[in-house]
Amino acid sequence: MDYEQARSYILNHSGASEDFPFGPETGVYRVRHKIFALLTAEQGSARVSLKCDPGEALALRDLFKSVTPGYHLNKKHWNTVILDGTIPNGEIERMIDNSYALVISALPKK
Helix, strand or coil: CCCCHHHHHHHHCCCCEEEEECCEEEEEEEEECEEEEEEEHHHHCCEEEEEEEEHHHHHHHHCCCCCCCEEEEEEECEEEEEEECCCHHHHHHHHHHHHHHHHHHCCCCC
């Protein structure tokens, strides 16, 4: 998965919006004003940061070399995934879906 594929997949989620509060190099993706993904392509490679259950976050870091603790984020709840082609697209999509679902589940019911 590359930057554009990740961006398109993220924005395909219901209610997802994109803005650039940290500058033009980092896209912030929200659902109802809550962040569920950050996407950047600086330093020659694309990276996506995603919210994750703490136990699963650790397991994914052990399983994939391209999954690291969240860059500039709470490392207990966020992973950064380097989009270098070593992780199957389906697995990255599952991680994005999981991040979105975690944020949706914490939103007020109203």
